[in-house]
Amino acid sequence: MEYFMVSAQKVPPLQHFRKTEKEVIGGLCSLANIPLTPETARDQERRIRREIANSNERRRMQSINAGFQSLKTLIPHSDGEKLSKAAILQQTAEYIFTLEQEKTRLLQQNSQLKRIIQELSGSSPKRRRAEEKDEGIGSPDILEEEKTEDLRREMIELRQQLEKERTVRMMLEDQMRSLDAQLYPEKLKAIAQQVQEQQVQTQSLVRLQKQLERDLTPAHSPQVLAPATPPAPTHHATVIVPAPAQTPQPHHVTVVTMGPTSVINSVSTSRQNLDTIVQAIQHIEGTQGKGFEEEQRRAVIVSSGRILSDAAGSDTASNSDGPDDCSLP
DNA sequence: GAGACGGCGCGTATATTCGG
DNA sequence: CCGAATATACGCGCCGTCTC
Numbered sequence: 515m516e517y518f519m520v521s522a523q524k525v526p527p528l529q530h531f532r533k534t535e536k537e538v539i540g541g542l543c544s545l546a547n548i549p550l551t552p553e554t555a556r557d558q559e560r561r562i563r564r565e566i567a568n569s570n571e572r573r574r575m576q577s578i579n580a581g582f583q584s585l586k587t588l589i590p591h592s593d594g595e596k597l598s599k600a601a602i603l604q605q606t607a608e609y610i611f612t613l614e615q616e617k618t619r620l621l622q623q624n625s626q627l628k629r630i631i632q633e634l635s636g637s638s639p640k641r642r643r644a645e646e647k648d649e650g651i652g653s654p655d656i657l658e659e660e661k662t663e664d665l666r667r668e669m670i671e672l673r674q675q676l677e678k679e680r681t682v683r684m685m686l687e688d689q690m691r692s693l694d695a696q697l698y699p700e701k702l703k704a705i706a707q708q709v710q711e712q713q714v715q716t717q718s719l720v721r722l723q724k725q726l727e728r729d730l731t732p733a734h735s736p737q738v739l740a741p742a743t744p745p746a747p748t749h750h751a752t753v754i755v756p757a758p759a760q761t762p763q764p765h766h767v768t769v770v771t772m773g774p775t776s777v778i779n780s781v782s783t784s785r786q787n788l789d790t791i792v793q794a795i796q797h798i799e800g801t802q803g804k805g806f807e808e809e810q811r812r813a814v815i816v817s818s819g820r821i822l823s824d825a826a827g828s829d830t831a832s833n834s835d836g837p838d839d840c841s842l843p
Numbered sequence: 844g845a846g847a848c849g850g851c852g853c854g855t856a857t858a859t860t861c862g863g
Numbered sequence: 864c865c866g867a868a869t870a871t872a873c874g875c876g877c878c879g880t881c882t883c
Contacts, residue, residue, distance in 0.1 A: 567848095568874055574850075575872065596859095598870060847882080852875105859870070
């Protein structure tokens with residue numbers, strides 16, 4: 515590198531010295547009062563060649579040293595630390611080895627994250643095509659496009675579900691209002707107000723709504739409503755964990771709340787559902803401030819409180835102590 | 844084929860470090 | 864402080880390749 519650059523602009527060629535050598539040698543010999551014999555001239559020529567060779571050797575060594583200094587600046591070391599050439603070579607080798615390992619680790623992490631994203635968001639044909647084209651790092655444009663498209667699709671889906679849920683909820687609220695007005699007129703205001711405060715809904719409410727629909731069938735007559743405590747505000751810490759990769763519904767969000775079990779026994783199913791809805795709404799309102807980004811995680815939101823288990827019971831992926839296939843390293 | 848040239852190995856001198 | 868060990872720079876000769 516640098517060595518070759520230096521070599522390109524070498525000292526003048528030997529011809530140049532040869533041209534002037536007679537003059538120089540003659541001058542020196544006359545000064546030293548030495549007769550200019552052929553042997554002297556030959557010795558002088560040899561001497562000059564040796565000088566040139568020595569000069570070239572010095573440049574070579576300087577080039578080597580420059581290379582060592584370049585290496586030294588690349589490897590991690592403290593300023594002022596003295597490193598011999600051997601140490602520089604050894605530490606460089608170690609550093610390269612470390613970088614190789616880091617690269618391998620990052621590549622593995624990259625592929626793992628890709629796999630998780632794919633499992634969580636489903637695998638569209640376009641995505642599969644992109645992944646088939648690109649198995650390694652890269653193609654950020656395609657992935658970004660896919661991501662945007664997925665998000666758009668998810669937004670539309672969420673809006674549709676929200677509209678559906680709103681319609682059903684309004685109907686149910688009418689029913690509940692008429693029933694509660696007979697039994698708990700004082701609670702009605704608070705509950706209705708809380709429900710009205712809900713402006714943005716997530717997908718999880720659809721499940722709650724379905725649960726409520728099932729529980730409010732004639733078998734669960736509202737007349738059996740018993741006095742209940744007002745819905746306790748759920749200001750519990752929220753833990754968001756990645757949904758397992760095996761989740762059959764990748765976009766599904768499950769809201770699980772836990773509460774004191776002492777309350778449960780004294781309330782009816784409908785009342786429980788009502789409380790749960792309110793808690794879920796409050797919970798969602800509380801967590802939505804964290805941004806849409808978190809919704810995208812298809813997370814299972816776990817908070818302390820009462821469990822509103824899914825009727826199917828298959829989406830209990832919120833067990834944080836369960837097999838965590840998606841745990842990042 | 845002779846000479847020029849680059850590269851390398853080896854020996855030596857000098858500087859620096861380290862342990863007793 | 865001193866001697867041994869180590870690191871570094873330099874000089875020298877040799878060898879392979881290239882050019883004329």
